Amino acid sequence: xxxxxxxxxxxxxxxxxxxxxxxxxxxxxxxxxxxxxxxxxxxxxxxxxxxxxxxxxxxxxxxxxxxxxxxxxxxxxxxxxxxxxxxxxxxxxxxxxxxxxxxxxxxxxxx
Numbered sequence: 001x002x003x004x005x006x007x008x009x010x011x012x013x014x015x016x017x018x019x020x021x022x023x024x025x026x027x028x029x030x031x032x033x034x035x036x037x038x039x040x041x042x043x044x045x046x047x048x049x050x051x052x053x054x055x056x057x058x059x060x061x062x063x064x065x066x067x068x069x070x071x072x073x074x075x076x077x078x079x080x081x082x083x084x085x086x087x088x089x090x091x092x093x094x095x096x097x098x099x100x101x102x103x104x105x106x107x108x109x110x111x
Contacts, residue, residue, distance in 0.1 A: 021087050023061045027079070028088075037088025041068050041078040049077040059087040 027040035039060050050071060054062060060080040071078040082089045 021059045021061045023064055023088070026088050029081070034084055035090050036084065037082050037090075039064060039078075039080040041072065041080075043072045043075070043077050047076050049079055051079045051081055053081045053083070054086075061087060 023039060025039065027038045029036040029038050037060065052063065054060060060082045063080050068078055068080075084090070
């Protein structure tokens with residue numbers, strides 16, 4: 001499989017707007033050569049979990065607070081997922097969400 005033209009560094013740096021923003025209590029999703037800085041709101045083990053990916057130019061931090069409270073009130077856990085190169089994630093930008101989401105593990109950290 002060939003790499004997507006969306007993963008080209010020149011296009012990524014000019015069209016997409018990754019921004020390094022730090023937030024409290026990150027939940028890191030670890031993959032092969034990358035670490036995604038996500039946030040996990042655990043309300044109850046009996047509730048389903050909603051996985052939310054932000055839009056272009058946004059970060060996980062944009063959804064901390066009121067959005068988390070609304071999801072908790074409807075009875076769900078929430079994983080605010082970050083893309084590579086955004087927020088507290090590393091390893092440069094990646095827009096192949098399926099490829100980024102495979103073979104990962106979650107790890108709570110304060111780093």
